Each structure stands twice: as C-alpha cells, then as structure tokens.
Amino acid sequence: MPRTADKSPLLAIDLDKASATPMHRQIFDQIRRAILTGRLVPGRRLPSSRVLADELGVSRNTVLAAFDQLLAEGYTEGRIGSGTRVADALPEDYLAARAGRERAMSGDHARKPRLSNVGRALQTAVPKTRIDPNRWAFRPGVPEVARFPWAHWSRLCAGFWRRPPLELIAGGATAGFKPLRAAIADYLGAVRGLACQAEQVIVTAGAQQAIDLAARALLNPGDKVWIEEPGYAGIRGVLTAVNAEMVPIAVDDAGIDVDAGIAIAPDARMAIVTPSHQYPLGSVMSLARRLALLEWARQTDAWILEDDYDSEYRYGGRPISALQGLDRDGRVIYCGTFSKVMFPTIRIGYLVVPLELVEPLAAVRSLIDDQTAIALQPVLAAFIESGHFAQHIRRMRTLYAERQDVILDALKSELSGALDVTPDESGMHLVAEIRPSASIWDADVAELAAARGLSISPLSRFFLGRPNRNGLLLGYAGIEARDIRTGVKKLARIFDDLD
Amino acid sequence: MPRTADKSPLLAIDLDKASATPMHRQIFDQIRRAILTGRLVPGRRLPSSRVLADELGVSRNTVLAAFDQLLAEGYTEGRIGSGTRVADALPEDYLAARAGRERAMSGDHARKPRLSNVGRALQTAVPKTRIDPNRWAFRPGVPEVARFPWAHWSRLCAGFWRRPPLELIAGGATAGFKPLRAAIADYLGAVRGLACQAEQVIVTAGAQQAIDLAARALLNPGDKVWIEEPGYAGIRGVLTAVNAEMVPIAVDDAGIDVDAGIAIAPDARMAIVTPSHQYPLGSVMSLARRLALLEWARQTDAWILEDDYDSEYRYGGRPISALQGLDRDGRVIYCGTFSKVMFPTIRIGYLVVPLELVEPLAAVRSLIDDQTAIALQPVLAAFIESGHFAQHIRRMRTLYAERQDVILDALKSELSGALDVTPDESGMHLVAEIRPSASIWDADVAELAAARGLSISPLSRFFLGRPNRNGLLLGYAGIEARDIRTGVKKLARIFDDLD
Numbered sequence: 002m003p004r005t006a007d008k009s010p011l012l013a014i015d016l017d018k019a020s021a022t023p024m025h026r027q028i029f030d031q032i033r034r035a036i037l038t039g040r041l042v043p044g045r046r047l048p049s050s051r052v053l054a055d056e057l058g059v060s061r062n063t064v065l066a067a068f069d070q071l072l073a074e075g076y077t078e079g080r081i082g083s084g085t086r087v088a089d090a091l092p093e094d095y096l097a098a099r100a101g102r103e104r105a106m107s108g109d110h111a112r113k114p115r116l117s118n119v120g121r122a123l124q125t126a127v128p129k130t131r132i133d134p135n136r137w138a139f140r141p142g143v144p145e146v147a148r149f150p151w152a153h154w155s156r157l158c159a160g161f162w163r164r165p166p167l168e169l170i171a172g173g174a175t176a177g178f179k180p181l182r183a184a185i186a187d188y189l190g191a192v193r194g195l196a197c198q199a200e201q202v203i204v205t206a207g208a209q210q211a212i213d214l215a216a217r218a219l220l221n222p223g224d225k226v227w228i229e230e231p232g233y234a235g236i237r238g239v240l241t242a243v244n245a246e247m248v249p250i251a252v253d254d255a256g257i258d259v260d261a262g263i264a265i266a267p268d269a270r271m272a273i274v275t276p277s278h279q280y281p282l283g284s285v286m287s288l289a290r291r292l293a294l295l296e297w298a299r300q301t302d303a304w305i306l307e308d309d310y311d312s313e314y315r316y317g318g319r320p321i322s323a324l325q326g327l328d329r330d331g332r333v334i335y336c337g338t339f340s341k342v343m344f345p346t347i348r349i350g351y352l353v354v355p356l357e358l359v360e361p362l363a364a365v366r367s368l369i370d371d372q373t374a375i376a377l378q379p380v381l382a383a384f385i386e387s388g389h390f391a392q393h394i395r396r397m398r399t400l401y402a403e404r405q406d407v408i409l410d411a412l413k414s415e416l417s418g419a420l421d422v423t424p425d426e427s428g429m430h431l432v433a434e435i436r437p438s439a440s441i442w443d444a445d446v447a448e449l450a451a452a453r454g455l456s457i458s459p460l461s462r463f464f465l466g467r468p469n470r471n472g473l474l475l476g477y478a479g480i481e482a483r484d485i486r487t488g489v490k491k492l493a494r495i496f497d498d499l500d
Numbered sequence: 501m502p503r504t505a506d507k508s509p510l511l512a513i514d515l516d517k518a519s520a521t522p523m524h525r526q527i528f529d530q531i532r533r534a535i536l537t538g539r540l541v542p543g544r545r546l547p548s549s550r551v552l553a554d555e556l557g558v559s560r561n562t563v564l565a566a567f568d569q570l571l572a573e574g575y576t577e578g579r580i581g582s583g584t585r586v587a588d589a590l591p592e593d594y595l596a597a598r599a600g601r602e603r604a605m606s607g608d609h610a611r612k613p614r615l616s617n618v619g620r621a622l623q624t625a626v627p628k629t630r631i632d633p634n635r636w637a638f639r640p641g642v643p644e645v646a647r648f649p650w651a652h653w654s655r656l657c658a659g660f661w662r663r664p665p666l667e668l669i670a671g672g673a674t675a676g677f678k679p680l681r682a683a684i685a686d687y688l689g690a691v692r693g694l695a696c697q698a699e700q701v702i703v704t705a706g707a708q709q710a711i712d713l714a715a716r717a718l719l720n721p722g723d724k725v726w727i728e729e730p731g732y733a734g735i736r737g738v739l740t741a742v743n744a745e746m747v748p749i750a751v752d753d754a755g756i757d758v759d760a761g762i763a764i765a766p767d768a769r770m771a772i773v774t775p776s777h778q779y780p781l782g783s784v785m786s787l788a789r790r791l792a793l794l795e796w797a798r799q800t801d802a803w804i805l806e807d808d809y810d811s812e813y814r815y816g817g818r819p820i821s822a823l824q825g826l827d828r829d830g831r832v833i834y835c836g837t838f839s840k841v842m843f844p845t846i847r848i849g850y851l852v853v854p855l856e857l858v859e860p861l862a863a864v865r866s867l868i869d870d871q872t873a874i875a876l877q878p879v880l881a882a883f884i885e886s887g888h889f890a891q892h893i894r895r896m897r898t899l900y901a902e903r904q905d906v907i908l909d910a911l912k913s914e915l916s917g918a919l920d921v922t923p924d925e926s927g928m929h930l931v932a933e934i935r936p937s938a939s940i941w942d943a944d945v946a947e948l949a950a951a952r953g954l955s956i957s958p959l960s961r962f963f964l965g966r967p968n969r970n971g972l973l974l975g976y977a978g979i980e981a982r983d984i985r986t987g988v989k990k991l992a993r994i995f996d997d998l999d
Binding site: 021022023026030033037070073074075076088113114115116117118119120123124137143144146147149151152154155156158159161162163164165167169170171172173187190191194205206207209210213217218219220221224235238239241242243287288289302321322327329331344345346347348349355357358361364365367368369370371372373374375376377479 | 520521522525529532536569572573574575587612613614615616617618619622623636642643645646648650651653654655657658660661662663664666668669670671672686689690693704705706708709712716717718719720723734737738740741742786787788801820821826828830843844845846847848854856857860863864866867868869870871872873874875876978
C-alpha cells in the first residue's frame with residue numbers, strides 16, 4: 002500500500018470524539034499547530050484527504066473541511082485532489098523560532114507586562130481590599146440585599162424583556178433611558194432639594210464611573226483638586242488616572258475646611274466633597290462653608306463635585322439638602338448612586354450637571370463605553386414609579402436604625418474601654434475611634450480581623466497624608482443583628498489579644 | 501391683633517396642595533429661597549410657627565418641620581418658641597450678590613463650560629452620527645432585534661432575579677461573572693480558534709470600554725499607535741483621550757500593510773487591527789501579514805489589539821481563526837462584543853488578555869467603573885449554556901445571508917451604473933464604491949440620504965487622513981427585506997438628483 006508513505010508520525014492526530022469541538026476543527030487545529038511549531042515544514046506534502054479520513058475513522062468531508070480551512074487561512078497551498086502542501090510563503094525564521102517558544106503558551110508568566118505610567122500608578126493608587134463575600138461583618142456601604150423585594154423586581158424584569166421596545170434595544174441613549182432620568186430628577190428634587198430637570202441627569206454605570214467621567218472631561222494633567230482628608234479612597238484612583246494633583250484638605254465637624262483650601266490651593270480646578278454626610282467621618286457641611294465653597298468656585302471658575310453617596314439613610318432629623326440646590330452659577334456636579342439603596346452590583350449611578358455640560362459629557366461618555374446598559378434602566382424606572390423604591394428605602398431606614406442601635410449596644414458592652422463611638426444620625430456605618438489609652442493601631446486591628454473572618458476598614462486608610470485619627474469603620478447596614486453581636490465579640494477578643 | 505405685625509409680604513408662601521412635594525418641604529424651600537435671594541435679610545425675625553400655620557392653613561407641626569430643617573441647615577438661628585431669625589453667620593456679600601444672579605438658575609446657558617483639553621478634543625474627535633431609531637436603512641452593525649428569542653430571554657431574566665445569589669448581588673467581581681467568563685472562553689476556543697482559559701477573559705461594558713481600558717492601562721501620552729486606514733472611528737476617540745499619536749496605516753486586500761507600518765512607525769507601542777474582517781472594507785488579513793505583525797510585536801515588545809467585532813457572521817467558507825490563536829508571546833489583546841450577536845444595548849463585551857495582564861487590567865478597571873453590572877451576565881451565561889445562543893447565531897447567519905442577496909440584487913437593478921459592489925463572505929454591511937464616472941461624493945450622498953430618512957455612512961468618514969476611496973457603507977443585517985428594497989430605491993433617486 003503506497004498510501005502508507007503518506008502517513009507521518011507528525012500527523013498522528015488525536016481526536017477527542019467526546020469533545021464539543023467539531024472533528025474538522027480538531028483536525029485543523031492539530032495540523033495548524035504542527036505547521037506553526039515546525040513539525041510540518043514548508044513544502045511538506047499533507048496526506049490525501051481520503052487517507053487521513055480512513056486513518057482517523059472520520060468521513061472524508063470532515064477532513065476536507067479541515068483542509069479547506071487550512072487553505073483559506075494560508076497554511077497550505079495547492080488544490081485538493083492534486084495534493085496539498087504546507088505553504089512556502091510562511092516566514093521561515095518566524096516559524097523556526099516557534100518550537101523553542103511553545104512553552105510560553107503554557108504559562109511562562111514571570112515577565113512583567115509593560116503598562117502605561119497611569120496603568121502602573123493605578124496598581125498601587127488604592128489600597129486593595131479583598132472582599133470575601135462570606136465575611137459580611139463589618140463591610141461598610143453594603144445594604145441588606147436579603148430583604149430586597151426580589152419577587153417584584155423579577156416580575157418587572159420579565160415584563161420588560163418579554164416584549165422590549167426594539168428602538169430602545171437597538172439604539173439606546175448615551176445619557177440614559179429618558180423615563181429613568183425623569184424619575185431620578187423627580188426623586189432628587191423632592192427628597193434631596195436639588196434644582197434640576199430630567200435633561201440634566203446623565204445615567205452612569207455607578208458613582209465611580211460618574212466621577213471618572215467628570216474627571217476626564219474637566220481635569221487636565223497637573224490640575225489641583227481639593228479632596229477631603231480623610232476621604233473616599235476610590236477618588237484617588239480616578240485622580241491618579243488623569244494625572245491631577247491631589248490637595249488633601251482637612252475635615253472637621255462642619256465638613257471640609259474651605260478657608261484652609263483657599264489658603265493652600267486657591268487655584269484648584271475642582272473640589273470633591275461629601276457635604277451631606279462626610280465620608281468616612283459623617284460630619285455635615287455647615288451652611289456657611291457651603292456658601293463659601295460655592296463663592297470660591299464662582300470666583301475662580303472651579304468645579305464642585307458633590308458626592309452624595311448615602312444620604313437616603315437618615316434616622317434623626319430630616320435629610321440635609323444637597324449643596325447642588327444652593328448653586329446658582331452652574332458650578333456643582335452632583336453625583337449619586339443606586340448601589341446603596343438598591344444593591345451594589347446594579348451599577349447604576351448618575352450625574353446631575355449644569356445644562357451646558359450635558360452634551361460635552363455625553364460626547365466623552367460615548368467614547369468611554371457609549372452608554373449604560375439598557376438592561377436594568379427601564380426596570381429601575383418602573384420600580385421607582387411603582388412606589389416600591391420609596392417603600393424599600395423606608396423599610397431599610399427603619400431596619401438600619403435598629404441595627405445601628407444593635408451595634409452601639411454591643412460596642413458599649415464589649416468595647417467601651419477601648420473604643421469611643423457616637424451615634425450617627427445617618428449612614429450605613431459608624432466610626433469608632435480607638436482610645437489613646439488603648440495604644441492599639443487601627444491597621445493592626447484590621448489585619449488581625451481579616452485573619453479572623455471580619456472585614457474592618459482602618460480609619461488611617463482614608464488619609465492620603467499622615468493620619469491624625471486612629472479608628473475603625475464599622476458597617477452595620479447589611480449585617481444581621483446576630484452577626485453584628487458575634488462580630489463585636491470577635492472584635493473584643495482581638496483587642497484583648499493586641500493589648 | 502398684634503400678631504399681624506409678624507406677617508410679611510416677603511413670606512407670602514404659595515403652597516401647591518396637589519404637588520407631590522410635601523407641605524413642609526414647600527414651606528422650607530420658599531423660605532430658604534427668600535433668604536438666599538436677600539428678600540429675608542440676616543437677623544430678620546420669622547413669623548411664629550403658629551401664625552404661619554394659621555395663615556397657610558396647615559398644621560403647626562408642618563410649619564415646625566420646615567423650621568427644624570431651616571435651623572438644621574443653618575439658615576436660621578434661635579430656639580423655636582423664643583423666636584427664629586435669619587442667621588447672621590451667612591456671608592452677606594455672597595447673599596447680596598444672589599438676587600442679581602437668580603436669573604442664571606432659569607437658564608442662562610450661553611457660557612461655554614471649561615473642559616479639560618481631552619474633554620474638548622473629544623467633542624470633535626469622532627464625527628457625530630445622529631441615529632434616528634426610526635431610520636433603520638442602512639445602519640451598519642445593527643443586528644435584527646425583532647427575531648431575538650425574547651420569550652426565552654425574559655424567562656431566564658425572571659428566573660435569575662427571583663432568587664439571586666446574595667454574595668453575587670452584594671459583591672460581584674471586577675473581571676466579570678465567572679461562569680460567563682468560562683462560557684466566553686469555551687465559545688472563543690471552539691469557534692474562533694483562541695488559545696485561552698476563562699481566567700484570561702475580562703468582561704467589559706461593551707467593546708468600546710474594552711478598548712478604552714486597554715488604552716488607559718497600556719498607552720502613555722505621545723505613544724504611537726498603528727490604526728487601520730480606513731478604520732473604525734470609535735478608536736480615534738479612545739486614542740485622543742489618552743493623548744496617543746495615531747499613525748494611520750493603509751489597508752489592502754490582505755489587511756493592514758505591516759511592512760508600511762514598520763517603515764513609518766517601527767517604534768509604535770500598539771497596533772489596533774481587525775484581522776478577520778477589516779472594518780469597514782472587509783478584507784481578511786493574510787497569514788503572512790499576521791505572522792509578520794506578531795513578529796514585529798515580539799521584537800519591539802508592542803501590543804496588538806485585535807478587534808474581532810463581527811466574525812460570527814460568515815456566509816461562505818468557514819470563519820477565519822483569530823490572530824490571537826497564533827500568538828505565542830502574549831502580545832495579543834483580543835476584544836469582542838455581544839452587541840452584534842445579541843443586541844446593541846446589552847453593553848457586554850470582553851477582552852481576552854495574556855494571563856500576566858489580567859490583574860493589572862482589573863486594577864485599572866476597578867477605578868474606572870468597578871465592574872460590569874451583574875444585571876445580565878448570569879442571564880447571558882445561561883443563554884449561552886442552554887444552546888439558544890448558538891441557535892440564534894445560526895438563524896441570523898441564514899437570515900443575514902438572505903438579506904445580503906436582497907441588497908445585492910436591489911443595488912444591481914437600481915444602481916449598477918453608479919455603484920460597484922462585490923458580495924462579502926461575512927459581516928453585516930457591504931461597501932459600495934461610487935464609480936468614478938458618477939462624479940458624486942459619498943458625503944453628499946450621505947447628507948441627502950439623511951434628509952430623506954436613510955442612515956448611510958460615507959466611506960470617507962472612516963479615514964483619518966485624506967480619503968482615497970469614495971463609497972458608501974450599507975448595513976443590511978438588521979433591516980427587513982422590503983425596507984432594503986425601498987431604501988435602495990430611495991438611494992437611486994438620490995443619485996439621480998445628484999447627477
């Protein structure tokens with residue numbers, strides 16, 4: 002049988018008939034690899050399709066399909082029937098070098114990839130918090146997802162998707178789904194005292210993207226930006242990415258110290274603030290400071306980015322109005338999120354911007370990621386309009402107030418010697434200052450806590466400069482009362498061990 | 501009645517009892533505005549809550565609620581009962597300036613906002629295409645959304661959301677939902693010839709974000725980047741945003757001219773290519789060019805961004821394997837999207853990157869927008885696993901092939917004198933070159949077409965430099981056969997009128 006001359010150990014193709022990959026693809030892949038690794042050299046004749054089909058126990062059409070593909074992609078030359086050869090046109094030196102580098106494919110990952118300067122800076126811009134989903138206590142900012150009205154939400158989802166408006170599905174809208182923008186404007190006007198129309202609302206994929214969008218559109222490299230000290234660490238990454246110069250400004254019981262900001266960096270291009278409930282300390286910016294901040298922004302043509310991250314949850318008194326509502330000069334860019342009133346992975350947030358910024362920001366947005374997925378926008382709009390949204394907030398407000406009492410009680414009975422905690426009229430976490438007498442560092446507590454199954458953020462991590470506070474951020478909103486009590490007991494043992 | 505002395509025309513509060521805004525909020529808002537506009541000056545005594553309640557016909561508690569809020573926000577001073585006054589601490593000069601500027605609030609938007617240089621550049625980086633959702637013919641890249649299996653999709657949505665895994669809802673994952681990453685890796689391995697594991701897949705909010713993410717993490721300002729000429733305009737915005745230098749490299753029937761690239765900019769940091777189906781011309785990059793490109797990237801430590809935007813739709817022959825499958829040196833970053841196989845506003849795409857890039861890119865991503873909304877990821881994973889995905893692609897492939905025949909026939913009978921069109925073995929659009937004899941410019945056709953209800957992209961728009969082609973991009977995939985025929989008739993009249 003002269004045909005056996007065709008047989009080559011190089012072509013010992015190993016077919017996996019149980020694989021999801023079609024036979025012709027497996028044959029193609031293995032011959033291609035043989036060519037690329039130099040096992041089949043240029044000019045080498047392949048066995049005929051008939052021989053190979055016999056040998057492999059597959060139909061000739063299967064082999065022909067593989068051969069077609071090899072030919073189409075330029076690995077082989079010649080006509081089927083008159084013999085198929087490995088193409089001459091392959092750059093030989095490239096192929097020769099192949100065999101030795103085949104290893105690389107299987108995982109030689111020691112080499113450091115060349116990142117951009119920004120890419121490299123971002124690797125360390127923000128302290129990594131590895132969130133273990135099974136460690137709820139005491140992650141801040143996580144709402145109670147177990148009591149979300151999933152049944153209703155699921156029905157709204159199914160309803161929308163059963164027969165979605167096709168022009169919406171095909172086109173979408175960069176600034177967001179219009180009825181959702183309207184629902185957001187109504188909500189913010191009524192509850193947060195904003196002066197805004199639906200046209201000023203830009204729906205984003207969460208607050209982080211909202212801040213990133215504003216930073217890219219408004220900040221030049223080297224521009225100074227006031228940030229609160231201590232403050233939200235996520236801001237630092239955004240500002241690092243646009244090469245802005247961060248100017249930390251101290252925060253006290255009346256919010257960010259505007260006079261200090263003007264003294265240190267009067268020419269800043271932007272101030273990023275949390276006026277309603279300073280993150281993480283919880284203070285409310287005084288009216289005098291608000292007006293002074295607005296006046297500074299007016300005089301210097303600076304922007305104020307108001308991050309209103311958890312103002313829905315206020316247990317005492319009434320919600321403090323947003324700074325935006327005081328702005329008469331189009332200086333305030335207001336940023337909010339549904340992560341905390343709905344659930345974190347909904348990834349829907351929004352900016353409320355002066356009208357003249359809507360189009361410029363939308364243009365930038367269209368190049369970043371075009372638009373927020375339509376996915377849940379109509380469902381969220383319907384959820385708000387149906388009243389379930391307001392009802393859910395009211396329920397959670399009651400629940401979180403109870404949980405704040407639980408954690409306060411537990412801390413009082415277990416840790417009053419070491420921690421100094423005051424109730425907070427709003428929010429989803431408490432700040433517990435470590436008493437100087439305890440002589441224990443917050444970072445040490447956090448580290449030991451992580452090893453023992455607790456997620457605790459040390460207050461020192463929220464400082465860009467040298468921390469002048471030593472304390473712990475204890476989230477309570479998303480944690481069951483019994484887990485709060487168990488967690489506090491664990492925390493007390495940590496303090497004992499560190500003592 | 502001495503009480504009338506308290507009454508002041510300045511406090512003529514106008515309550516809207518039908519409004520959704522609560523009474524106390526309306527009272528608060530109007531007094532606050534009176535203070536801010538200077539109608540109520542610092543030190544001015546407010547009427548007592550009792551008097552105001554009588555006057556307004558509301559309960560005293562309602563007025564007290566408004567007064568509480570004014571006090572809490574620092575607009576007023578003093579104790580309720582002993583008299584409430586407008587706060588002295590208000591910066592008087594700020595308030596004095598208010599009244600004159602009140603107008604600004606109601607819409608003086610002539611002023612140009614100060615954008616960043618990047619923000620400004622992006623306003624004009626990409627030609628604006630106003631998409632009218634009612635004009636389907638001949639938008640390129642839009643799939644047929646009317647034949648998507650919505651009923652099945654809706655059931656999957658409802659099923660997921662009825663009882664979603666809470667750790668998923670609360671935490672999510674920066675690189676994406678794991679089962680979806682696995683489904684993508686399987687799909688790409690089997691269908692696109694990629695060599696990849698699930699760990700290499702990063703789920704993004706669409707291809708645009710995927711490219712933006714790669715650009716931010718890998719490109720420094722001033723870095724040169726090869727782009728295809730003509731090529732996808734969305735790339736230009738991304739590169740403008742990171743201040744990269746775009747180097748347009750000509751495309752011919754074998755894809756991007758790698759030798760030209762090496763001659764013009766051997767030191768480029770990245771090449772962005774569409775090897776499987778060049779956008780917009782449709783050519784397939786030859787194997788020799790692919791290997792040459794990989795070799796250049798290996799020698800210079802450059803990155804290759806492979807944009808594999810519509811390779812699912814191949815009507816003749818078999819799909820051409822992805823360039824990524826040939827890469828042995830971890831140089832290729834592969835980018836894909838579900839916009840075209842599912843629907844555009846799903847906003848789910850992905851990067852497949854060398855393993856050593858996964859963590860660095862995820863770190864950058866966490867600062868851009870944290871993660872892709874969980875929303876549809878599990879639903880999409882289930883859709884793929886259930887086999888509906890493959891089935892939908894097969895159905896659409898047949899449908900789009902038919903529609904390509906329809907548009908080819910129509911163009912042949914209506915416009916063969918003016919347009920030169922060749923069938924394309926894949927994709928969702930055709931390129932129709934305007935015959936030189938017609939002496940008509942593509943941009944003129946597009947403009948007139950827009951006025952007559954057609955969406956047509958002129959080929960010249962895809963050039964960064966001087967266009968050397970004069971033609972039209974005609975999408976057909978998402979357009980009903982009868983609309984294709986009507987559209988081509990309209991187009992023929994446009995040519996008649998321009999002649």
